[in-house]
Amino acid sequence: QKKVKEHQKMVEGLRRGDQVITQGGIIGKVTKVKENNEIEVELAEGVKVRVVQNTVVSVVSKTEPAEG
Numbered sequence: 007q008k009k010v011k012e013h014q015k016m017v018e019g020l021r022r023g024d025q026v027i028t029q030g031g032i033i034g035k036v037t038k039v040k041e042n043n044e045i046e047v048e049l050a051e052g053v054k055v056r057v058v059q060n061t062v063v064s065v066v067s068k069t070e071p072a073e074g
Contacts, residue, residue: 017059020045023069029061 020026024036026047034047034055043059 013060016065017062020059020062020065021069025066026062027064027066028057029063032057033066 020036020039022036022038025033026036026045027033028047032047032049032055034049036045037048037054038046040046040056045057045059045062046054047057048054
């Protein structure tokens with residue numbers, strides 16, 4: 007249960023610019039956090055896919071929150 011909560015917290019903390027790894031082993035950069043538990047991930051320049059947030063296994067690098 008602890009791992010589930012940690013994973014949920016990580017998924018909820020995803021933001022634009024984060025580099026992530028999906029369950030399928032795909033590495034990409036988050037370009038958009040959408041509704042319905044979806045994110046848009048850019049695999050290469052101009053190649054974007056829609057991914058279900060819960061399939062993100064880990065965050066490779068986080069972006070710093072924008073100051074505003």
